[in-house]
Amino acid sequence: xxxxxxxxxxAGCVIVALGLRGALLHxxxxxxxxxxxxxxxxxxxxxxxxxYRGPGLAPDPVPHALVLTGIVVAVSATALALxxxxxxxxxxxxx
Amino acid sequence: MNTAxxxxxxxLLLLSIVGLAWASLATTDVRRSVILFMAFGxxxxxxxxxxxxxxxxxxxxxxxxxxxxxxxxxxxxxxPRPLPPESTPxxxxxxxxxxxVVLRWAVTLLCTALAGTLAWALLxxxxxxxxxxxxxxxxxxxxxxxxSNPVTALLLxxxxxxxxxxxxxxxxxVLGIFTLGQANPGYQPAGPVFDGLVRWLxxxxxxxxxxxxxxxxxxxxxxxxxxxxxxxxxxxxxxAGQSRIGLPQGFxxxxxMAAGVGLFLLVGxxxxxxxRPFLGYPPAWAGTLILMIExxxxxxxxxxxxxxxxxxxxxxxxxxxxxxRQCEQIPRC
Numbered sequence: 294x295x296x297x298x299x300x301x302x303x304a305g306c307v308i309v310a311l312g313l314r315g316a317l318l319h320x321x322x323x324x325x326x327x328x329x330x331x332x333x334x335x336x337x338x339x340x341x342x343x344x345y346r347g348p349g350l351a352p353d354p355v356p357h358a359l360v361l362t363g364i365v366v367a368v369s370a371t372a373l374a375l376x377x378x379x380x381x382x383x384x385x386x387x388x
Numbered sequence: 389m390n391t392a393x394x395x396x397x398x399x400l401l402l403l404s405i406v407g408l409a410w411a412s413l414a415t416t417d418v419r420r421s422v423i424l425f426m427a428f429g430x431x432x433x434x435x436x437x438x439x440x441x442x443x444x445x446x447x448x449x450x451x452x453x454x455x456x457x458x459x460x461x462x463x464x465x466x467x468p469r470p471l472p473p474e475s476t477p478x479x480x481x482x483x484x485x486x487x488x489v490v491l492r493w494a495v496t497l498l499c500t501a502l503a504g505t506l507a508w509a510l511l512x513x514x515x516x517x518x519x520x521x522x523x524x525x526x527x528x529x530x531x532x533x534x535x536s537n538p539v540t541a542l543l544l545x546x547x548x549x550x551x552x553x554x555x556x557x558x559x560x561x562v563l564g565i566f567t568l569g570q571a572n573p574g575y576q577p578a579g580p581v582f583d584g585l586v587r588w589l590x591x592x593x594x595x596x597x598x599x600x601x602x603x604x605x606x607x608x609x610x611x612x613x614x615x616x617x618x619x620x621x622x623x624x625x626x627x628a629g630q631s632r633i634g635l636p637q638g639f640x641x642x643x644x645m646a647a648g649v650g651l652f653l654l655v656g657x658x659x660x661x662x663x664r665p666f667l668g669y670p671p672a673w674a675g676t677l678i679l680m681i682e683x684x685x686x687x688x689x690x691x692x693x694x695x696x697x698x699x700x701x702x703x704x705x706x707x708x709x710x711x712x713r714q715c716e717q718i719p720r721c
Binding site for chain 1: 422440526538
């Protein structure tokens with residue numbers, strides 16, 4: 294087991310927890326969306342840490358491809374969430 | 389660099405990443421929060437570089453920090469600024485405040501427990517010896533994939549199915565955004581200095597996109613990074629106050645949006661008819677097919693991301709569009 298791998302994986306766990314707490318507790322809708330993004334970043338960090346094989350060794354490309362896919366899906370989900378939030382605000386203003 | 393100094397670097401990097409994530413979610417000022425989130429994404433890209441994941445680092449810097457940041461910042465600017473602390477209304481009665489504090493602590497405790505469980509599970513995974521069967525299989529078949537960058541080989545050949553579905557997710561998201569209404573109003577025309585910068589920046593971004601698309605076959609890069617670069621050109625043009633940002637209109641727009649999924653499916657079904665498995669490219673053609681699919685995917689991704697930044701259906705021009713607009717102003721037209 295590598296120290297680097299462990300360090301980054303543990304930081305990933307902390308970021309996941311921070312993001313989840315923010316997503317559950319934040320009063321602002323926008324910041325909840327951001328918190329979910331932070332949580333996703335934590336998951337990405339776990340995956341990239343698992344892929345790491347040490348200095349000078351080629352890392353496992355499978356988690357890299359997964360994370361790449363994840364980043365693109367996350368941004369499209371964020372955009373949809375923001376559009377929904379905007380519509381929600383517009384309807385609340387109408388009432 | 390020796391191990392000790394690298395360890396110090398790792399420690400500082402992780403401290404700043406966790407610190408930025410915490411700071412971004414701790415503040416109640418939404419704009420400050422978004423800026424800190426963008427900084428978080430950029431430092432994260434450094435971490436991906438450190439863990440030898442340059443493909444992911446490029447995507448994170450361009451999409452995770454750049455475009456997500458632009459989306460969030462545009463949304464934050466539409467919200468009214470929060471009131472200064474002294475003018476906020478006093479907290480509600482003690483009963484609800486008490487429940488709020490209890491809930492807060494309970495959630496915090498649960499999240500800590502989750503992090504602990506996750507860490508424990510990971511320690512368990514790391515302590516067993518890794519059986520690297522998958523990376524071995526990838527490097528053994530890399531020569532037949534048509535590209536030499538293992539991440540591109542995975543995304544466009546070995547796991548092409550996943551990428552096809554990912555493009556479908558993107559298309560679904562943008563269709564969802566379309567149903568929610570018109571695009572955000574544009575920005576004021578930019579001043580001469582920014583306008584001059586845009587004239588230089590946009591061609592460079594388009595050129596970079598082409599380079600990243602081409603180089604993705606054998607080095608870090610590919611359709612996603614290239615699409616993000618093209619989308620960045622669109623966002624910059626939009627910020628400069630241009631209403632036409634290079635997007636086609638009407639049927640052509642829909643065609644470009646669906647081009648990635650469409651070409652992917654066309655190639656897949658053609659191969660099926662020719663008696664090969666779905667998306668099982670013949671090795672001699674693999675490189676060409678991957679480049680074609682990646683080009684279509686890049687255009688679709690860029691269009692999707694720009695439309696996401698617009699936040700709705702782009703305003704159409706022309707007679708029919710004007711009639712539609714009038715229609716929307718009159719209820720039940």
